[in-house]
Amino acid sequence: MKNDKKMVEQITSMDVDFAQWYTDICKKADLIDYSSVKGCMIIRPYGYAIWENIQKTLDTRFKELGHENVYMPMFIPESLLQKEKDHVAGFAPEVAWVTHGGSEKLTERMCVRPTSETLFCEHFANIIRSYRDLPKLYNQWCSVVRWEKTTRPFLRSREFLWQEGHTMHATAEEARNETIQMLNVYADFHEKDLAIPVIKGAKTPSDKFAGAEDTYAIEALMHDGKALQAATSHFFGDGFARAFDITYADKENKLVYPFQTSWGCTTRMIGGIIMTHGDDNGLVIPPSIAPIQVVIIPVAAHKEGVTEAAESIYNRLCGNFRTKLDNSDNSPGWKYAEYEMKGIPLRVEIGPRDLEAGQCVLVTRHNREKTIVKLEDLEAAVAERLQAVHDGMYAKALANRESRTYTCETIEEITAKLAENGDGFVRAMWCGDPECEDKVKELTGVGSRCIPMDQETVSDKCVCCGRPAKKLVYWGKAY
């Protein structure tokens, strides 16, 4: 379909059809396109620029903590994938298999990496000899493939971009500390950079990563009350080290197994940004990672001095903020709609009357609040407004989560709260029995999301069986 003229088109209202609203934003904000490669997406320049900013910010954080980037092959021979039994059981059903190179059949088929633990382990076995070689703190930015049946842009795609950290440590304690440290990095990044409040917690045993001893995750609540697992961090113990025969000589020159972690986050976070912050006018991007933080729009640009004033504002801002000046001949109204769709955090309007009064108008995207600012105060006002956008976005997301978090003591209470208030997080106690975990999901529709680090006792009985409770669990419907 070819349209002659690009319009800022209406999108489906989020209250009418949240799923359609989501897809509309992905397309209309120029984040993605589809192709003939089923289940995969094209990430367009605007979407990719968001990913680049996420990458840059996280990569700096990782490197400050001593991590180094590496690149592993994208293929995994079948025999290598099979070395750790839980791991292969978890991933084999959903990998893409390469069977031919050119016209020749391979003697052993290889999968496209769904994750690279097996490759890292093989490499670690080669390069780790003594305690002096530890820790190894590695990270990789790459794409991975998982053959999903049902796909959605950013949230679940057959190919996605991610980073995967893989570290090796002399002691279990050190590896456990790394696991928690990286979970905290993800949580802090979500709160400080993405303006998304998250719950940090451990996954229940049935929900652990294939091969992990413990899996931790951060869980965010989307606008519609569904939960999104936004990043994970795993403690492997020495399970993979034993399977791959990775040993090192300790200070007493005894050969022992090292302890391992892995941790990752993906382009799925862009889906989280859309569903946490977006509204019926389109995307809302947190200032920290917005490709354009400030857009300047001249009003009645044909009037004397307006274009020059807009350019002067641009020149003053562009050194400190990611700034765009739109002096095209589209109408201001069209531009407002276009940049609201794209979620630019702050808009600067300047017209003849503003010029006369020596001022301009700043409009924050997330709440459309207008502030009139003296031109001489411009830089400080823009910095202040961007911080206000971040804070406002975070507060709004937190308020949504709080209004949709229900503390419950019985199955009936869960069902009633969800029916009354819609989807959300349910806080309820659990005895630790996987059967109760399954039963809660079966009866209420919400599954265990995580066992939060911040434990509290909201009842002394399991919400399901009434036996003594062991843990507070967050339950929810998950993307």
Added chain:
Amino acid sequence: MKNDKKMVEQITSMDVDFAQWYTDICKKADLIDYSSVKGCMIIRPYGYAIWENIQKTLDTRFKELGHENVYMPMFIPESLLQKEKDHVAGFAPEVAWVTHGGSEKLTERMCVRPTSETLFCEHFANIIRSYRDLPKLYNQWCSVVRWEKTTRPFLRSREFLWQEGHTMHATAEEARNETIQMLNVYADFHEKDLAIPVIKGAKTPSDKFAGAEDTYAIEALMHDGKALQAATSHFFGDGFARAFDITYADKENKLVYPFQTSWGCTTRMIGGIIMTHGDDNGLVIPPSIAPIQVVIIPVAAHKEGVTEAAESIYNRLCGNFRTKLDNSDNSPGWKYAEYEMKGIPLRVEIGPRDLEAGQCVLVTRHNREKTIVKLEDLEAAVAERLQAVHDGMYAKALANRESRTYTCETIEEITAKLAENGDGFVRAMWCGDPECEDKVKELTGVGSRCIPMDQETVSDKCVCCGRPAKKLVYWGKAY
């Protein structure tokens, strides 16, 4: 094989066995490792840090020229690959085929991208409607796969990292300008950042990219006299646009075909750095992209004040240069050898006697020249020395190329020059007949590398057949 202690081991001398010397450097400088994935390499932290610096520098240049990054799927359905007949003929024999997703056989097999023209074309057909949508200036950083029989780290690997630019223009002239502009970007990057002199030229018709109207390349001469194609830039005309039905409405609202380019460079450039600048002590990295530009080594660190002085030097330099202080308990001699192997451009030595004299010693890696510098002049001296390293490396590479460039008028002369002086570039005239091109290679071993942009007439006859010559051609043995 596990060694108890890491040593700075001897590498094979480049004059004894250049190929083995190359492989030794790749391994001993910790650039790569092998795995059970045949024909692929692991890029280790030090090698990947070089690639990250290359990426950062090139990406900045691309963006300054208006290019935007995107991400396309890594798979190409067979029917899509087949849309442009020359293209599929060129690539189909060397692609990896995915035939199964999980346990299910795919209804249509897909290859892992060997290059992404077909995917970009399909996308361009979707998003280009009018002349207002042009130009599209896209770039992608990713990995690609080509099923090579014989592989060598960085130079020829089944999977490699690269960038691929894909642009669409309203006119052929604009697309031609883009093709040449990007060729110039690559050439400038090689000379200014990698200290590698290059010849810019067009490929002969038999050597063009599959589907291109014209292919341009930069060719560098390695230390052993063999040529390396370091980057390519292609003008596609409207051939792909016609095959993929990409049209746009021009200003008269007539549907016409746009014109296209693509251009790319790869991790192969790291191979070029090794073979241009390396020596028997190891790698030599150009300062612009060196992960560590300056290494500080305290001498007799147990003597009073030495450690503090080394730390003070580190603190003064680390803000402006990528600096490392090695205050481990390895001997200075061991450290010298280690950082020479790793190719750090500049070494700062400071010992008790230097301290007394208020000075330190700067040693440039490429020629081991020592400069004694007053401590108060440190920052300026380091900046000057790094520039001297770059200039010296470039001059050395250029001198090697000049001493190995032979202008010849007959086949006999080519054979004699190569026998007498060893491999190198042969400059000789060509009539334009592909048969002569093949015959030169058959008789002398050197194939056409490029038709240089800077044309000259060194004879009026074809070096092969004696008929009137059309072009000066650079000939050589290629990696």
